[in-house]
Amino acid sequence: MSHAENPASAAVAAEVTSTDPASTTTMRPRVHKVDGMSRGQNILRYVVLFIGALLFLFPFYYMVIGSLQTEPDSTVAGAFPNPGNLTVENYADINGRINLLQGLANSGIFAGGVILCTVVFGVLVGYALAQLEWRGRGVTFALVLLVQVVPFQLLMIPLYVMIARDYGLADNYLGMILPFAINSTAVLIFRQYFLQVPKALFDAARIDGAGELKILWSIAIPLVRPALLTVVLLTFIGPWNEFLWPFLITKEASLQPLAVSLANYLTNVAATAANPFGAILAGACVLAAPAVVLFILFQRHFVSSDIGSGVKG
């Protein structure tokens, strides 16, 4: 899982890490040694991994199958598609109870706002921490780490009092987005990327007379473009899947992200539907699909070393 597996970031890594032996990512290609391992052990490895993978994927398969069943069938036979028991009625049913499109749009606005703040703050602060020397840099870095460590749940009650009661931002996109705007992971990933850029590159630009903002815009930002997608994808998962905070702050159904409206349906209304499980699973498919599809399309960009640097600092 080194950068070598990811062509885009490998290119940048090759450009920028060659002078930095202390960098966490090694460019040494990893040779898979098979000689130390018998054929039997190798087959066993694949058997274990595939059984594990099927166990991990089964609930997703079951979610899709369940969402298409006319009558909920919890027998073993029900785990296989039965042409006589297939329908898309459940999707129409859940859409009648909670507005799926509105929910998706709300989730999208929430996630988009968080991503925008995260990327802008991440690039600016990451660059300032990695490449500039200024008073307060140490304190800022310590704060970034502290934000990472203190659990959101401790802040939940005071944030609710402030945002919902004092600022009157309940049932408001801004109120949803605000607590998630400061994402330390993004700052740390960008900082890690900027650290890999040799200082000499920026010094050369300064000697050529480039202004600091010009250096940031024309040199630094293009260099971290590969990290951008990783950060956007990583950040997207958070707000898209978040339940607790938007649940606290939105009471109005037309403003609730899909995760919240589906959960409310699950706890309150489900009992009255003709096929509650089918409807719930249909909603679950709609909620899960965007994140899963994005992840599968861009899974190469979930590079472990980037994420590791983001978590470890």
Add this chain to the structure above:
Amino acid sequence: MATTVSPESVTPGSAARPAGSGGRAPRGRRRQWLGRNPLGLVLSAPYLVFVILVFAYPLVFAFYMSFHDYFFAAPGAVVDRPFVGLANFQEVLSDPAVIRSFGNVGIFLLINVPLTVVLSLVLATALNKVVHARTFLRVAFYVPYVTASVAVVGVWIFLFSGNGLVNQILGPLAPDPAWLINEQWAMPTIAIFVTWKGLGFFILLYLAALQNVSEELYEAAATDGAGKIRMFFSITVPGVRSATVLVLLLATVTGANLFTEPYLLTGGGGPNGASSSPVLLMYQRGIEQGAPDIAAAIGVILVIGVLILAFIQRKLAGGDES
């Protein structure tokens, strides 16, 4: 923050000049005070404002609340919120429901943390050497991590219900009452759900750590005739120790933050509070019952508990005992 934008920040090399040379002493002093690139502060300023607004202030506010008789009042109303010392903490600690919720987190951690560490390390080690079907296997293990809890909770309720698929397969071995409404099984089921859901992320962390374990160690051990199992325990496990400390910490924090699962899977911490969690109680006490001071006190105790656990784990897993 306008004062920090100094025109000379664009002229390189002036910082290298001795500060006292020529008539530029005031500028030089300002530069010394703000550092070589005051732009850094300008770039960080918006972030810092946000940190104060949605992190530092609420953090202080949480501690303030837990020591005062705090209640919801109309916005703008001036009300007296007297200092009550440790009264909130006393009330919290003498509440059997709160004690039970902390015990539940203990059960959760006892199941979730060892399972997470062992499974993610073993699977990461196996995945690390995989050549075929690499993408499929990685995606399979990561997908639960990228999916919303709310979505997969629906499937788990279906799977683990009284006549759900799991019980159909188990037949006479199925617990009665079913998993999520069974006092003994509710919390373990949640722990297994969370392990399944989060494992992909921890596999990712271990895969990153495994890249830093030197291949030469394995070669040397193979020359000395060490078997695969021996190598795993003598090279891999110590080699990824720093990642293990991190995984332990993150798994503990996840356990302490449990909310969505007890709220949705077991219908609000049921049966009989057997699966309630401190955060669920914070929500119920603080927002449903309008006692934010009590909720803040639970939060403070929770964070202190996490810090103590993290300290113990660091001593045990990251110590110098090797």
